[in-house]
Amino acid sequence: MSTQQRTVEQVSTAHRQREGAGFIVRRPFPTRGIAQADPFLMLDEMGPITYAPGQAVGAPDHPHRGFETVSYILAGEVEHEDSAGHRGALGPGDVQWMTAGRGVVHSEMPSKRMRAEGGTVHGFQLWVNLPARDKMMAPRYQEIPAARIPTATSADGRATVRVVAGEALGVSAAIETRTPIAYHHWTLAPGASVDVALPDAMRAYVYVFRGSATVGDGARSLRDGQLAVMAGHGAVRLAVPSDAREGAELLLLAGVALNEPVAWHGPFVMNTQAEIEEAIRDYQRGRLGAIRR
């Protein structure tokens, strides 16, 4: 059997960046060398970090317009609330897919309990760009508890996937996306090898966040904290050599490039500078709302 395989076009190493009220993230893109990963704008890995009592910090009230923020929690508890009256908590394995559309003001904070008692935080926030036609849509939330994220395991038991968006190993995600997106969390044991089929129209990116994995045709090695931009069509091969001392965990992200102009100013991502100025004005005049407490 021969499957067409994608190859690694570029590898970048995540840099560390201070965000929100002062937490450190690893950011594989945007970074020098990878300005954008159309249709994705940014990927941040928060932690893993263990906070002492009273030390945990988050991102207090801030606006977004023109794109989606996707929070995926691996450890810890995040409380969120927003100007549309949504309020909730995310725990390990939970996903919040927030379509900011024409705008929200929200806060994303470690839970009260974590702020008081400390604890370990680990998770991801991905920014997904919206096509021009959806940038001013009404905001919407999809909150998917861990139990509703489909999982699947390869026939040999060495590869497991949690399907946040798209499909893998015959299971399909519960999340709806505005454009075709795949968001997979793969856990690979030594000796694992899977060929992940993707539509040719999707661009694919692989970010390793534990151990080392080999990726694509030619088995390029990626270590913890590295992102590969894939080129070509067909499947993405993800593997860990059978003599490796430990397995690996990674995110596979894929989507159809929007190929539209990007005007990006902090928490606003539009198509033109005039739309950015409008977003700033609307925010300053309170048109994105405020969180009622």
Ligand code: CO
């Ligand atoms: Co936010």
